[in-house]
Amino acid sequence: MSKIKLSFHGAAGEVTGSRHLLETPGGTVLLDCGMFQGHRNDADKKNRTFLFPPASVDAAILSHAHVDHCGLLPLLYKNGCDAPVYATPATAEITGIMLADSARLQEGDARFYNKIHAAEGLSIEPLYGEEDANLAMAHFKTMEYGTVFEPVPGVKARLLNAGHVLGSAMPQLDIAAPEGNRRLLYTGDLGRAETLLLDDPAAPQDVDYLIVESTYGDRLHERLADAEAKLVEVIKRAFKEDSKIIIPSFALERTQEIIFILDKIRRSGAAPEIPVYVDSPMAISLTEIFNRHKDGFCFDEKFREYARQDGDPFGFDYIRYLRTKDESQALNNRKGAMLIISASGMCEGGRVLHHLRNNLGHDDATVLLVGYQAQGTLGRRLQDGEKKVKIFGLEHEVWARVETMHTFSSHADKNDLVAFIKAAKPARGVFLVHGDTEARAALAAALAAEGIKNVKCPAPAEEFELN
Numbered sequence: 001m002s003k004i005k006l007s008f009h010g011a012a013g014e015v016t017g018s019r020h021l022l023e024t025p026g027g028t029v030l031l032d033c034g035m036f037q038g039h040r041n042d043a044d045k046k047n048r049t050f051l052f053p054p055a056s057v058d059a060a061i062l063s064h065a066h067v068d069h070c071g072l073l074p075l076l077y078k079n080g081c082d083a084p085v086y087a088t089p090a091t092a093e094i095t096g097i098m099l100a101d102s103a104r105l106q107e108g109d110a111r112f113y114n115k116i117h118a119a120e121g122l123s124i125e126p127l128y129g130e131e132d133a134n135l136a137m138a139h140f141k142t143m144e145y146g147t148v149f150e151p152v153p154g155v156k157a158r159l160l161n162a163g164h165v166l167g168s169a170m171p172q173l174d175i176a177a178p179e180g181n182r183r184l185l186y187t188g189d190l191g192r193a194e195t196l197l198l199d200d201p202a203a204p205q206d207v208d209y210l211i212v213e214s215t216y217g218d219r220l221h222e223r224l225a226d227a228e229a230k231l232v233e234v235i236k237r238a239f240k241e242d243s244k245i246i247i248p249s250f251a252l253e254r255t256q257e258i259i260f261i262l263d264k265i266r267r268s269g270a271a272p273e274i275p276v277y278v279d280s281p282m283a284i285s286l287t288e289i290f291n292r293h294k295d296g297f298c299f300d301e302k303f304r305e306y307a308r309q310d311g312d313p314f315g316f317d318y319i320r321y322l323r324t325k326d327e328s329q330a331l332n333n334r335k336g337a338m339l340i341i342s343a344s345g346m347c348e349g350g351r352v353l354h355h356l357r358n359n360l361g362h363d364d365a366t367v368l369l370v371g372y373q374a375q376g377t378l379g380r381r382l383q384d385g386e387k388k389v390k391i392f393g394l395e396h397e398v399w400a401r402v403e404t405m406h407t408f409s410s411h412a413d414k415n416d417l418v419a420f421i422k423a424a425k426p427a428r429g430v431f432l433v434h435g436d437t438e439a440r441a442a443l444a445a446a447l448a449a450e451g452i453k454n455v456k457c458p459a460p461a462e463e464f465e466l467n
């Protein structure tokens, strides 16, 4: 095989399940191995079948630790893959936590489903267990940003900062081929041009082929700078009314961003001090990783300077990290103004459900949504203003104020994407992935207007020859 081939096995016309396979003369490289997330039956079928033999992969490169990019690695290794996985040190650490959690969730889900459906003779199997997650983790080889490595003979690779979540990288591959060297860059998920904690995304150059995400190819974000003022306003109100603020938050990145803003508010004295509880064991473990890396080059210079002066940007004197269930439940009976940050971000599971159950009925409580709320989730129903919602099968009336901050996003918006692609000057082709149909089409149209040619929107399993 002397040709270079690229095929798309997920996140082609949707925003989940990123898996892209690059076949080169020197071997096969898998870019990400993400899990499809969505309705159970549909996602399960897509997750169980690899359209390429797992054993044929010679090297895997992981862009970042979100489950829709790393979540199927355990199944790949369970099914016979023995290749190294290259990732940054922070991504490897975070992936270890994410995969163990994913395995535990699936095992718990399967136990619950099988118990309920035992009489009908129905049962499901988890995709993988914790031992498979450990097997995948044993194959990790960490690479710092910028270090050149050779995943397969004839391919020189390096990881560039993507500015999306801690450790996130854009794999850049220089591929030796009979027709000449070709440079391919995969963005993974690309961060915003303006970020809160992380260093800005790198600006790659002399790219031949670009695989780029298009999540917000049709939208523009609000300014990040407005987040602090909104939080100050909500805290002042809770202080005055002696009431609770519940922030459902993604454990990775969003929680640390909120904590950092709260730390800044405390230092500036812009709002009265109320107790802050971080009630998510996973968020706590992830915040520890952020703390360990806070001097590293993952972070924006402004943040590193702040961290040097502050010493502990994720831990101020009235913040409490709650690990045990007892500590979490004790909050229900605690009176007075307080702010509770808890997962999951779309209110689909996790401890936040208990806090919502206990507070949705209070008209002075505030539920502050700080992330994307997908269709069909409890978070979306609250955001849409539904007055009755079900939690654990029981109906609850919604009297609490539900407010949304649209300022946060760890993805580039339309303008960021167009500027990034223009600067990379892709000479031979652009593949748009990780976006739904409308977002991708809007970005493709914007790129056409900029005179960028050879923009493709690959279909699932579509294969391209790279000349």
Ligand SMILES: [Zn+2]
Residues within 6 Å of the ligand: 064, 066, 069, 164, 189
């Ligand atoms: Zn991501």
